[in-house]
Amino acid sequence: MKTLIRNATILPMTGPEDMLHGSIMIEDHQIVAIGRESTNFKADRIIDAKGMIAMPGLVNAHTHLGMVYFRNYRDSSLNLQDWLEEIWKLEAHLVEQDLYIASLLGIGEMIQSGTTTFADMYFFQAETVKAALDAKIKANIGLTLFGDLKESKHRVATILPELQQMSGGSAIKIDIAPHAIYTCSDDTLRYAVEIAKQENSRFHIHASETIKEVEDSLATHKMSPIAYLASLGAFSVPNYLAHGVHLAAEDYPILQNKHTSVVHNPSSNCKLASGIAPIKKMADYKIQLALGTDGASSNNTLDMFQEMRLSAMLAAISTEKTILFSPYDILQMATIGGATALGRAAECGTLEVGKDADIILINTDKAHLTPLNNIYSALVFAAKSSDVDTVLCRGELLMQNRVLQTIDIAQVMKKTQTIWEQMKNRN
């Protein structure tokens, strides 16, 4: 299958000056040429991208798809603790098949907003793997661990082989995802590192999200959460840490290594009043950064355009400087930064010959993008997820002219609603 995208303004995200106008030639799942159209290339499918920007698909490096049910649910009428307790009660009623539909809904929403790869951490992971395979999107699915070593060993023994079997030969990767230092025992965290090493997987965890987490860690372990994770060997395997809002001076050198990425989740951090992650300071330390939406219950969408815009706004307001963290830096977090976090930098995150054709086309023929002027500013400050017109992942069309190609979204929305009504009555 040969696909030709022509007449595009191409942002390869290999450098701010690398912008060009022209064509992208795709053979099966790979980009084979970028630039001038080759007369030898006999395309089976031609996509006219006139007036559109072609850029790498976005990478949502931290989410919990199963939480879509709790979107906008009592999030303004209860305080955080009461709300969490309500959610936990509901989560206790989730059953396996609920997760397939929730995952498909979340994936549909992500494709509609330009995401081609995501990292998830939740329950009933096999259902999310199944949904990702059906929707033909890329995913790093975390085998979520919590509690003591016995429970964790049981989960690894029963769930890991199934996930590995399902995802074998696909674009799905299975990561090891202990939930957090305050929900996992020391043994579980050490065991998670061991399994990640053994399975050549990545280690994904929530870390330094709230002041409470940091204070509790200092009280219990006499160390920051980052130092504590280091003491357990977590940085001896490739890893990505969600949040990193409250960092001590001694945390920065620990995070400054090429196997670690910090995933910034600005909407969730604002909405839950956790704090503003110091992304500028992390960038100064050359700490690798990625971007995520977190779950739909604390956001309340899975829209990476919202995250990019909010990142830029918070970076300016928290450093009191407008230009320290540029729109290009933000776009990097959302593309190659995410690909790096998820162990996919060789495969996606930029548009380059030999990489997968994970490409989004953004329609700039909109009043709010006129005049366009600086494209990077336009994408971060003015573009909306609804401007994403077409999405390809590994050369497959996931959305064209805003119509999803691999998901019957009307059906999925209906089922989501039905399950949610049932769930509220289960007890």
Place this chain on the structure above:
Amino acid sequence: MKTLIRNATILPMTGPEDMLHGSIMIEDHQIVAIGRESTNFKADRIIDAKGMIAMPGLVNAHTHLGMVYFRNYRDSSLNLQDWLEEIWKLEAHLVEQDLYIASLLGIGEMIQSGTTTFADMYFFQAETVKAALDAKIKANIGLTLFGDLKESKHRVATILPELQQMSGGSAIKIDIAPHAIYTCSDDTLRYAVEIAKQENSRFHIHASETIKEVEDSLATHKMSPIAYLASLGAFSVPNYLAHGVHLAAEDYPILQNKHTSVVHNPSSNCKLASGIAPIKKMADYKIQLALGTDGASSNNTLDMFQEMRLSAMLAAISTEKTILFSPYDILQMATIGGATALGRAAECGTLEVGKDADIILINTDKAHLTPLNNIYSALVFAAKSSDVDTVLCRGELLMQNRVLQTIDIAQVMKKTQTIWEQMKNRN
């Protein structure tokens, strides 16, 4: 002309519990009934709002439409001062007819994102009045003043009669808008108050936007900008102040009166690193609050949904509390709060019998709004401007099924682009 909107989820914004499901009956420009459909009402036009939320049109209480040309323009490659100097050089080349097109583009973008009333402050105001009349949107157009008394008197004498004549008998109001305390002489500010009183107009000004403004005011006038404005009589006429980011303790009681509103512009305040306005504290003082986008050069859109979401995020992060400023409070700022600021509370800002039919319909049949759950949370945190399906202002359809009815937007976008290319070459 009788219009019937049926099957809507109606948020009248008269109170959080006043939500209902049903119909809105409109005769000419007014709402004549809300609730159950009357069999006596013989509609000329029926709008089926099944799956849609009907709510008051949004009020963008502070913008500068003429700045759409500078959208995304060098805003990330220059520092603020250099960028402003570049903009000022370009503004010197603006000619009258440029403003008609810029205003139509901005109005088109605002209608597409659910705004039915806006307040503008810029040059060549007659062109913006003309555009607003042609587009059938409501507007408070500021007669902008700056410099010394002589210049201001000249502007009032030459411009005000024309603006009043053009807007007479329409839904356009002419306000008196001295730019700021640092660009207007004492005399000009006093004169602006006098003219506002004489013409029964509102007083619109930028105030306490940056620390520099406050420090300069303390150095020059030995008072905060708010206290200085009070000393000149600004609070003796109905007034609305854009920004209010840096407020001294003594400013709050001054602002706490029913003739004053503060217009929050969170995107602009973040993007220019001005600071986070203390909207929670202002609300505690019962200071009336409205919401605005500011100009497209410091935002970079005119999208009130973005402003609502960012307001909620900043309120949570700056107070370290998630629930102090609720989504309903935010929606009030964007509707009745704006209507109050603009002297239109009796006429719009809520859906009530006898008020103008300024109504937007929001399509909730979207993955990112499934499940919908709390509607106010959904509108502030999850809805996007692209979910606005239909817009009515004074009973006139400004947009239906996302198609603008009073503006040929494709043509306007083309002309905007042409003028902008010419402008960059004028010198």
